[in-house]
Amino acid sequence: MHAHNLQQWQHEHDFAVIHRHGEERTMKVLLLTAITMVVEIAAGLAFGSMALLADGWHMGTHVTAFGITIFAYRYAKRHAHSARFSFGTGKVSVLGGFASAVALVVVALVMALESIHRLFVPQTIRFNEAIGVAVLGLLINLLCALILRSHHDHDQGGGHRHHHDHNLRAAYVHVLADALTSVLAISALTAGKYFGWHRLDPVMGIVGAAVITKWAHGLLKDTSSILLDASIEGETRAKIVQSLEADKDNRVTDIHIWKVGPDDYAGMISIVTHYPQPIEHYKRLITDEAHLVHVTVEVIRCTTEPCVPVNRD
Incomplete structure (x- = not known):
């Protein structure tokens, strides 16, 4: 029997992509998104705007997705050195990204169904109030995107190899999806106010749902191949x-x-x-x-x- 210390022939599976700064930035984005969600829902109730209410609850689904992201980071960190995971917790962030991509698909489906419904059953919109809150939502989304993007650029800098953090990428895509819906909402509301194109609002909702579905498909494709142990290129x-x-x-x-x-x-x-x-x-x-x-x-x-x-x- 070997009486020597075997540590030199052993290694820990601590290579999981656990970005402390990614977790911190995602938490900031979660808080900002949650606050904006509450403001939009409250404004929708106060101004009688179904558009704001829908966007508020839509942001609520993203708050849930960011919660999944935070959970994935913390779970991976807590079990990084656990012997229960044969190859470490590297796939936890990938699983978080996959779950968030599924949430994006659900969001896109709900947006598409609601938009189709409004094509046939138009809603009365108080344009001034709705545009103001939509602009606020866009500014918050752009701020969140900058927070997450700065972490992405930080990972690419220096001489270290670039980490493909699917968990962080999923959060970033959710923020972009929110920003896109805000831009489309502002465009549609402005056109409705000045040109009377009320049906443009639901049409833009369908366009946004299609773009979000495309983003979600790319994320699902990347994460599922890793989760299914796809072979190297x-x-x-x-x-x-x-x-x-x-x-x-x-x-x-x-x-x-x-x-x-x-x-x-x-x-x-x-x-x-x-x-x-x-x-x-x-x-x-x-x-x-x-x-x-x-x-x-x-x-x-x-x-x-x-x-x-x-x-x-």
């Missing part, structure tokens, strides 16, 4: 194989590379060779091809002549 996978087979007479017989976090990969690779090397030798060969945080390499000594590559297509 073909080009990167080919480069890994090429790097390994360029050394001596190595032949890769089996390779599985998949994402375990927004930017982190795990891998299982089998190599056949006449000249086996220490495992660390093979890991060093592929360190530049992808951010592989957990790699298992199986080395098999070739006993026949010659060792030929297998067809992996």
